[in-house]
Amino acid sequence: MAHDLLILAGDGIGPEVMGEVKKVIGWFNANGMAFEVEDDLVGGCAYDAHGQAVSDATMDKALKADAVLLGAVGGPKWDKVPYEVRPEAGLLRLRKDLELFANLRPAKCFDALADFSSLKRELIEGLDILIVRELTGGVYFGEPKEIRDLGNGQRRAIDTQVYDTYEIERIASVAFELARVRERRVCSMEKRNVMRSGVLWNEVVTQVHQDRFADVTLTHMLADAGGMQLVRAPKQFDVIVTDNLFGDMLSDVAAMLTGSLGMLPSASLGAPDPQTGRRKALYEPVHGSAPDIAGQGKANPIACILSFAMALRYSFDAGEAADRLERAVEQVLAQGVRTSDLLGAQGGAAVSTSEMGGAIVAAL
Amino acid sequence: MAHDLLILAGDGIGPEVMGEVKKVIGWFNANGMAFEVEDDLVGGCAYDAHGQAVSDATMDKALKADAVLLGAVGGPKWDKVPYEVRPEAGLLRLRKDLELFANLRPAKCFDALADFSSLKRELIEGLDILIVRELTGGVYFGEPKEIRDLGNGQRRAIDTQVYDTYEIERIASVAFELARVRERRVCSMEKRNVMRSGVLWNEVVTQVHQDRFADVTLTHMLADAGGMQLVRAPKQFDVIVTDNLFGDMLSDVAAMLTGSLGMLPSASLGAPDPQTGRRKALYEPVHGSAPDIAGQGKANPIACILSFAMALRYSFDAGEAADRLERAVEQVLAQGVRTSDLLGAQGGAAVSTSEMGGAIVAAL
Numbered sequence: 156m157a158h159d160l161l162i163l164a165g166d167g168i169g170p171e172v173m174g175e176v177k178k179v180i181g182w183f184n185a186n187g188m189a190f191e192v193e194d195d196l197v198g199g200c201a202y203d204a205h206g207q208a209v210s211d212a213t214m215d216k217a218l219k220a221d222a223v224l225l226g227a228v229g230g231p232k233w234d235k236v237p238y239e240v241r242p243e244a245g246l247l248r249l250r251k252d253l254e255l256f257a258n259l260r261p262a263k264c265f266d267a268l269a270d271f272s273s274l275k276r277e278l279i280e281g282l283d284i285l286i287v288r289e290l291t292g293g294v295y296f297g298e299p300k301e302i303r304d305l306g307n308g309q310r311r312a313i314d315t316q317v318y319d320t321y322e323i324e325r326i327a328s329v330a331f332e333l334a335r336v337r338e339r340r341v342c343s344m345e346k347r348n349v350m351r352s353g354v355l356w357n358e359v360v361t362q363v364h365q366d367r368f369a370d371v372t373l374t375h376m377l378a379d380a381g382g383m384q385l386v387r388a389p390k391q392f393d394v395i396v397t398d399n400l401f402g403d404m405l406s407d408v409a410a411m412l413t414g415s416l417g418m419l420p421s422a423s424l425g426a427p428d429p430q431t432g433r434r435k436a437l438y439e440p441v442h443g444s445a446p447d448i449a450g451q452g453k454a455n456p457i458a459c460i461l462s463f464a465m466a467l468r469y470s471f472d473a474g475e476a477a478d479r480l481e482r483a484v485e486q487v488l489a490q491g492v493r494t495s496d497l498l499g500a501q502g503g504a505a506v507s508t509s510e511m512g513g514a515i516v517a518a519l
Numbered sequence: 520m521a522h523d524l525l526i527l528a529g530d531g532i533g534p535e536v537m538g539e540v541k542k543v544i545g546w547f548n549a550n551g552m553a554f555e556v557e558d559d560l561v562g563g564c565a566y567d568a569h570g571q572a573v574s575d576a577t578m579d580k581a582l583k584a585d586a587v588l589l590g591a592v593g594g595p596k597w598d599k600v601p602y603e604v605r606p607e608a609g610l611l612r613l614r615k616d617l618e619l620f621a622n623l624r625p626a627k628c629f630d631a632l633a634d635f636s637s638l639k640r641e642l643i644e645g646l647d648i649l650i651v652r653e654l655t656g657g658v659y660f661g662e663p664k665e666i667r668d669l670g671n672g673q674r675r676a677i678d679t680q681v682y683d684t685y686e687i688e689r690i691a692s693v694a695f696e697l698a699r700v701r702e703r704r705v706c707s708m709e710k711r712n713v714m715r716s717g718v719l720w721n722e723v724v725t726q727v728h729q730d731r732f733a734d735v736t737l738t739h740m741l742a743d744a745g746g747m748q749l750v751r752a753p754k755q756f757d758v759i760v761t762d763n764l765f766g767d768m769l770s771d772v773a774a775m776l777t778g779s780l781g782m783l784p785s786a787s788l789g790a791p792d793p794q795t796g797r798r799k800a801l802y803e804p805v806h807g808s809a810p811d812i813a814g815q816g817k818a819n820p821i822a823c824i825l826s827f828a829m830a831l832r833y834s835f836d837a838g839e840a841a842d843r844l845e846r847a848v849e850q851v852l853a854q855g856v857r858t859s860d861l862l863g864a865q866g867g868a869a870v871s872t873s874e875m876g877g878a879i880v881a882a883l
């Protein structure tokens with residue numbers, strides 16, 4: 156049976172990097188796998204086409220697909236569109252309506268790129284941490300979320316951070332399960348000294364640990380201290396579990412540690428279906444739409460290609476295929492093939508987006 | 520007329536580092552200035568003494584003092600005390616009741632310590648940025664802020680981020696004014712793509728800039744990207760203005776860049792009194808109470824001493840005295856005097872807290 160992939164390449168460099176993923180998919184199709192690919196719109200391009208950041212028809216397809224691959228959304232072109240239909244609203248609706256509560260963001264340092272970090276080499280060489288970010292709750296979606304006119308020139312903006320026990324339980328479980336196939340260490344981050352949601356977060360994570368994951372080591376850290384520790388000594392961490400907003404900040408800091416934002420994939424997963432065991436899933440690079448270099452063939456497709464490797468692993472139970480793809484990427488990097496974002500101070504010749512994709516397919 | 524200082528040394532290493540500040544105050548008193556010092560309790564020690572993280576009597580003194588010097592609050596000893604009287608509640612009440620809405624957190628890299636950062640030397644050498652953090656609003660204080668029992672084993676935690684126009688106007692004004700005596704560049708950070716408070720923040724900062732500070736360069740950055748950029752290329756920033764929670768995270772990341780948390784002071788300022796022009800103010804080191812090394816004479820008193828230098832500058836109009844104190848600190852560092860936190864990989868002999876304080880007084 157064929158696997159249905161919905162591809163939402165989005166804005167900016169999205170379509171370029173996704174083009175290379177399609178080459179990779181083509182290789183796997185030529186070598187025994189069966190992916191069926193459909194393209195559709197999300198973000199600014201969807202707004203331009205039909206006034207919405209993601210249409211109901213696209214949402215239907217996303218709900219039915221075995222996995223969604225997303226490029227990137229947004230850009231200055233849509234800075235002035237109404238809040239409800241801004242490009243990011245499309246991404247947020249996908250996350251929310253597919254109930255993709257678990258966002259997995261590995262921050263791995265590739266040996267060939269270790270000098271590329273702003274951190275000293277010894278601090279990031281061999282770095283391999285996984286940030287597990289809650290993705291459908293917290294301040295991203297809580298109500299009220301509005302701007303009120305108070306009269307006499309004053310307005311009041313309100314956002315609401317809301318977490319229920321079950322939301323914390325399920326994300327904690329994902330983190331502990333993933334830790335079991337890694338180094339069995341989870342660090343939970345919140346601001347319990349200031350936020351009531353931090354207090355509940357801390358209590359529920361502790362309870363889940365005690366009830367079901369006593370074989371994993373659990374520590375707690377305040378989120379601000381966590382940001383510091385990521386910069387000071389990132390290798391102290393294995394799995395970090397945290398809420399939607401802290402996860403947004405901390406995973407971006409962690410991403411930057413590796414020195415190569417163009418390299419980092421992510422997976423957003425739902426709960427396993429009680430009947431089929433299948434999870435709804437969306438895969439996307441951590442980088443944004445990079446409008447400044449869009450359309451120039453300069454973008455690094457690796458983050459998007461590695462996101463497809465995560466799809467192989469988490470949606471299609473094809474761990475070996477995922478390993479093979481990840482090894483191909485490492486090999487190409489070891490050969491010195493570099494898109495311009497990977498050149499750094501020492502310079503050298505850059506390959507284009509499609510040359511990088513081609514090299515990876517060749518290595519496969 | 521004497522200047523009234525209220526000293527709240529607090530918990531952990533607070534009393535030790537504050538002891539060195541008192542030596543410094545003694546030196547200034549012996550050399551023409553007139554500070555009158557009163558000590559009182561805040562944090563865990565206040566809870567132990569009278570069941571509150573800061574008493575009403577102490578608050579009265581804080582309201583009347585010309586400036587408050589605070590050490591640090593908190594520690595594992597008070598992990599189980601009720602939320603309302605936890606050590607941090609004392610600090611938060613001081614900030615809120617004194618209306619200290621403007622938190623100034625300079626992140627400066629001292630030449631003598633540049634190798635101490637986890638970042639490569641060239642990225643942080645000469646670093647001098649100022650984070651202006653809103654301190655009395657946002658998710659720290661918004662209501663509702665509670666944990667509700669939903670029945671059937673579920674609880675719901677709620678925190679509320681609230682910002683009114685005037686709160687954003689006044690913190691933006693402080694940032695622009697400070698930028699005028701620096702490099703005239705302000706970068707405002709929020710998450711307008713997700714939070715309505717980010718939208719209002721962005722609009723109000725833009726308006727204040729347009730109306731009154733067109734001579735300063737204003738840029739905007741999403742807070743997650745801001746965290747990344749701080750790690751990637753921190754010297755691109757001059758002044759950063761941001762809300763309470765993002766400021767908490769970003770200033771901790773920025774602090775860690777300098778490699779020496781024990782070096783960083785902060786000032787929290789209120790609005791100038793319409794009659795006297797005086798601002799309420801509290802000065803405190805950025806580091807915490809470090810319970811693991813408390814009472815051992817190991818703590819670095821420089822952050823607390825430099826906080827007093829900020830008091831000289833912002834509360835007592837004694838910029839020359841502040842310069843003199845900052846130069847004394849630089850001189851002592853250049854001589855190689857190091858508390859143990861400043862030794863790093865190359866090792867060497869560490870001085871004690873009081874030896875460091877003594878060396879700085881000698882340099883004065």
Ligand SMILES: CC(C)[C@H](C(=O)O)[C@@H](O)C(=O)O
Binds near residue numbers: 243712713
């Ligand atoms: C684009 C934006 C809405 C998004 C977020 O804030 O979650 C992005 O920063 C991310 O981290 O995926």
Ligand SMILES: CC(C)[C@H](C(=O)O)[C@@H](O)C(=O)O
Binds near residue numbers: 349379610767
């Ligand atoms: C101690 C804590 C309440 C405080 C905060 O979150 O503001 C601290 O982290 C800080 O940055 O001053």
